Amino acid sequence: MQGKPLTILLAGPRGFCAGVERAILIVERALEVYGAPVYVRHEIVHNRFVVESLEAKGAIFVKELDEVPSGVPVIFSAHGVPKSVPAEADRRELLYVDATCPLVSKVHREAERHHAQGRHIVMIGHAGHPEVVGTLGQLPPGAISLVESLEDVARLEPPAGKRLSFVTQTTLSVDDTAEIVAALQARFPAIEAPRKEDICYATTNRQQAVKALAPECDALLVVGAPNSSNSRRLVEVAQRAGCDRAYLVQRASDIDWAALEGVSTLGITAGASAPDVLVEEMIAACRERYDVTLQERVQTREDVHFKLPRVLQGAGADQ
Known part of the structure; x- marks a missing residue:
């Protein structure tokens, strides 16, 4: 051969992408500012090479906050977390840094806005994915219905009399999502779309x-x-x-x-x-x-850049 x-x-x-670069930099800068070890809840991004590289620098990856000892910083992954996670960190008086991608945070804020306006939210996404878990966890149980397929849309029975809106996971197939959105809009013509595309x-x-x-x-x-x-x-x-x-x-x-x-x-x-x-x-x-x-x-050039959280900027970390 x-x-x-x-x-x-x-x-x-x-x-x-800019969100991944920011998340990795957050861990690296936190190690510089606070010293090792720095704990990270879940994989900071979905890549073993990246995780192992950060482990070699002093990051410790855990599944849940109960594995984090008192007095050490903890970072939340780029995929976002349910509101219960920072609430638990506050209860335990843990120092935490949220590395959630700003484009995922945008979906969270969008869901909160729809909920505050009395709408039931339909989320297009993959069940069990950390980003979906985090978005569902922004609101009370039952406030969001998850659909993964055209079949799910056909079976969907939203609460009677509720106005509807939809949001999507940021990492979906553009074409598949367009089909599901079209099916939602065909079944529920008044459903409100995001102000701006959710897929990043x-x-x-x-x-x-x-x-x-x-x-x-x-x-x-x-x-x-x-x-x-x-x-x-x-x-x-x-x-x-x-x-x-x-x-x-x-x-x-x-x-x-x-x-x-x-x-x-x-x-x-x-x-x-x-x-x-x-x-x-x-x-x-x-x-x-x-x-x-x-x-x-x-096909296209990207020049997106996201700032680091203020807690790390204060240490001269945002270059």
Whole structure:
């Protein structure tokens, strides 16, 4: 196989989004400001490489706050948390830093606004995903109905006489969500939509880049974790756009080279929580086996930047 030509098409944009960059920086700066250890509730982002890198610097990842000892700082992940979590941290007098992505926080505030105006909220999202758990936990039980599919919309029985609104998880398939929104609006014509699209810019941009790239590829690798919603959606988008051989791969060591037999054009992208070093690792692994020609296909440029929380800005942390 050595020396066989392979064209790699790199999707752009790919990899880290502003919310992920901010969350990782929050942990790194908290370690600088407070010293190790700093505790983090849940994976800060869905990527084992990132988590292990932060563990090596002194971060300790836990499932729940009861694992956090008194007197040490704790950080909430980028996916957002139910209101019960900061309330419990306050009760225990823990110092906490909220790394929730500002675009997820926007959905939280939107849900609160709809609730305050007397509407019942329908959330489009994946049951059990940390972001969905966090959004449902902004309001009292029963205030939000979760739908995952067109079938869920057909079965939905909202409270009688209640006006309706909808919000969405930020990392969904753009096309799937559009279908579900259309079904909701067909069943409930008066349902109120978000003021601005809930699916985040990074999810949308990465899906558009893959959609443009996939028809040119014999196979396509998505660098990302199996529990990363936005990464899994990229695989689905590639397959629907004409690249049947689209695979989610965490590291170069996980590549199934037999599955790439006969491939002459390989697409590579990365989910929003996957660092570029893992993409470089994949390309290097390909170079060991093929005579690689590298081309980048950039659909759009991103310049979004989110500030750090004020508690870390005060330490001169917001560069």
